[in-house]
Amino acid sequence: MTRNVWEYFSTQNIVFGNGSIHNLDKLLKRFEAKNVFLITDQGIVQAGILKKVKEQLALHNYEVVVYDQAVPEPPISSVMEAFEFAKSQMETDVIIGLGGGSSIDLAKVVALLMEHGGHPRDYFEEGNVPGPVAPLIAIPTTAGTGSEVTSVAVVNDTENNIKVGISDNYLRPAVALLDPELTVGLPPYVTACSGIDALSHAIESYTAKDFKHIDAEGTILFQGAFPITDALAEKAIELIVNNLTIAVQQGSNIEARGNMMLGSLLAGLAFSNAGNALAHAAAYPIGGLVNSPHGEVTGLLMAYVMRYNVATSKDKMVKIAKIFDLDRDDKTTTELAYAAADAVLNLLEEIGLPTKLSQLGIKEANLEEIADKSLSIERLIRNNPRVPRKDSLMKLLKEAY
Ligand SMILES: NC(=O)c1ccc[n+]([C@@H]2O[C@H](COP(=O)([O-])OP(=O)(O)OC[C@H]3O[C@@H](n4cnc5c(N)ncnc54)[C@H](O)[C@@H]3O)[C@@H](O)[C@H]2O)c1
Numbered sequence: 001m002t003r004n005v006w007e008y009f010s011t012q013n014i015v016f017g018n019g020s021i022h023n024l025d026k027l028l029k030r031f032e033a034k035n036v037f038l039i040t041d042q043g044i045v046q047a048g049i050l051k052k053v054k055e056q057l058a059l060h061n062y063e064v065v066v067y068d069q070a071v072p073e074p075p076i077s078s079v080m081e082a083f084e085f086a087k088s089q090m091e092t093d094v095i096i097g098l099g100g101g102s103s104i105d106l107a108k109v110v111a112l113l114m115e116h117g118g119h120p121r122d123y124f125e126e127g128n129v130p131g132p133v134a135p136l137i138a139i140p141t142t143a144g145t146g147s148e149v150t151s152v153a154v155v156n157d158t159e160n161n162i163k164v165g166i167s168d169n170y171l172r173p174a175v176a177l178l179d180p181e182l183t184v185g186l187p188p189y190v191t192a193c194s195g196i197d198a199l200s201h202a203i204e205s206y207t208a209k210d211f212k213h214i215d216a217e218g219t220i221l222f223q224g225a226f227p228i229t230d231a232l233a234e235k236a237i238e239l240i241v242n243n244l245t246i247a248v249q250q251g252s253n254i255e256a257r258g259n260m261m262l263g264s265l266l267a268g269l270a271f272s273n274a275g276n277a278l279a280h281a282a283a284y285p286i287g288g289l290v291n292s293p294h295g296e297v298t299g300l301l302m303a304y305v306m307r308y309n310v311a312t313s314k315d316k317m318v319k320i321a322k323i324f325d326l327d328r329d330d331k332t333t334t335e336l337a338y339a340a341a342d343a344v345l346n347l348l349e350e351i352g353l354p355t356k357l358s359q360l361g362i363k364e365a366n367l368e369e370i371a372d373k374s375l376s377i378e379r380l381i382r383n384n385p386r387v388p389r390k391d392s393l394m395k396l397l398k399e400a401y
């Protein structure tokens with residue numbers, strides 16, 4: 001084990017800016033692509049976004065096949081349906097994932113199956129993707145998951161009542177194309193859920209355990225937070241804290257939309273290197289039990305996990321409190337650290353999101369199953385700065401209940 005080695009991974013190419021959708025042709029040319037398979041969902045069709053993107057493709061005569069039946073929080077059955085459809089089509093040079101995290105994650109798993117075959121379960125958890133996946137361009141329309149740059153795809157394993165991540169650097173899209181103008185019509189509630197998810201990514205990676213695990217050949221198996229992810233996460237927290245409420249309340253404020261999209265991008269780059277932690281570990285089994293949007297769950301849990309983590313991460317919690325501009329009165333550092341957690345709760349209320357698990361339809365009788373299943377998600381639990389045992393996790397969940 002060595003402490004001072006770290007390794008940063010990223011998507012090869014990130015294009016960002018208002019109107020950047022016009023760069024699509026240039027990006028496709030890099031792949032010498034003619035045949036495009038585009039994956040999206042009905043919300044994107046109805047918002048007129050698919051039409052915009054298809055216009056760009058038509059201008060340059062691409063052959064385009066569209067699968068527009070992606071569903072939020074994609075179950076495995078939906079992945080298999082999209083994959084079968086993709087296989088039944090002509091040759092595909094490039095896959096485009098257009099939408100929020102649900103459509104982009106679906107596109108990632110289809111790109112994986114197109115290249116390596118099999119079933120999503122063959123690749124669950126970390127490091128099980130054998131090699132590069134089919135070329136993928138991700139075009140996000142929410143500012144939240146960061147999926148356009150991350151190494152993760154999340155699917156709902158409905159047979160086992162749990163959401164599961166497939167995590168591997170090969171899953172990072174080759175290109176992330178971020179145009180904030182595509183997010184102006186995002187409804188306030190989705191803006192709130194996806195934005196608070198981005199904040200939870202930033203906070204979880206910022207406070208991720210600074211602990212390196214390196215095998216005998218020098219390969220970094222797990223690394224937690226390091227200077228690059230700290231810088232990314234800090235900037236992401238600042239952008240999100242200062243812009244989320246504006247984006248929820250004034251959807252057409254393009255400056256706030258742009259800052260949210262940048263914040264979610266930076267948070268995605270941070271957490272896909274430093275890792276998420278306990279709030280996400282507990283969100284996976286909850287996501288398998290109730291039909292809540294992912295961010296509704298992670299944002300709520302984040303506030304309680306922050307309180308729990310003060311014992312090990314006071315300095316970073318104090319920095320978060322300063323970003324929230326809470327260091328004006330004479331507070332002790334411990335008070336400031338707890339104030340950071342309270343500020344996340346206040347933010348949830350301000351943007352109209354639930355602050356208790358009972359509001360999501362979770363029953364008290366579910367808490368033990370949630371604790372057991374969360375603790376089994378090793379890649380997220382080991383990353384939390386304070387590693388929970390079952391009794392302390394039950395206490396945390398009861399507080400959040
Ligand atoms: N891969 C990752 O790194 C990662 C990280 C966090 C979460 N996730 C996953 O991402 C999913 C959540 O993604 P999300 O929060 O982006 O939401 P989403 O993709 O589920 O979209 C939510 C709804 O908003 C609609 N929508 C999206 N953009 C729109 C726009 N611009 N205008 C109008 N409607 C629009 C969609 O049609 C959908 O109905 C979950 O499955 C979660 O587990 C993935």
Ligand SMILES: [Fe+2]
Pocket residue numbers: 145197198200201280294298
């Ligand atoms: Fe998340």
